């Protein structure tokens with residue numbers, strides 16, 4: 001394995017969802033650099049369907065406060081993230097995630113108030129200095145959302161290469177109306193997800209969470225190979 005391969009694999013493996021940040025700021029120039037690199041993502045017919053709002057300071061704080069208020073007044077609005085009947089294998093992984101996540105925070109699974117307070121932290125971008133909102137034209141279909149996903153991953157990897165940590169957050173999608181109003185989004189845009197970005201707080205236990213992955217044998221089927 002050559003140096004470049006080792007480096008890229010290490011970068012991919014080192015990305016993890018970070019949910020506590022130091023207050024250190026990230027310069028706009030560095031964010032532009034990250035987005036420019038991320039925009040090398042492929043997309044169907046080079047349509048580049050990603051739109052991204054990059055927030056910091058007072059506007060980010062104001063959006064966060066409005067989202068917290070929306071969350072508090074209706075902590076469980078219909079969730080567009082998953083279908084009602086999630087396939088069994090995914091339900092099991094979701095349950096495993098919840099168990100590990102709340103254990104890392106010292107929150108008992110039965111403590112619904114503490115869990116809601118942790119969920120609420122999504123909306124203040126887990127204390128990160130930068131918040132990103134990723135949007136897409138609502139007229140597009142699943143394959144264009146795939147393009148957006150590739151872009152979002154590129155943002156996380158380009159940030160990681162610069163020593164920055166991230167957390168992708170679908171939680172924001174539930175409150176698109178609040179976000180659209182705050183950011184004066186055009187009517188055809190819909191919030192796909194958000195992202196917290198900044199410097200990881202190495203002392204925070206929640207950042208020690210290491211989520212396992214299925215083995216290649218369990219999710220890939222090789223066809224036509226010898227042996």
Ligand SMILES: Cc1cc2nc3c(=O)[nH]c(=O)nc-3n(C[C@H](O)[C@H](O)[C@H](O)COP(=O)(O)O)c2cc1C
Pocket residue numbers: 015016017018019097122167168169170171172193209210211
């Ligand atoms: C599209 C997407 C949405 C996510 N939404 C949230 C979220 O709203 N809040 C959160 O804390 N983590 C969120 N995550 C992070 C996942 O929980 C995390 O990726 C998963 O548990 C694997 O852990 P890792 O990212 O540390 O490898 C999201 C991840 C993705 C890819």
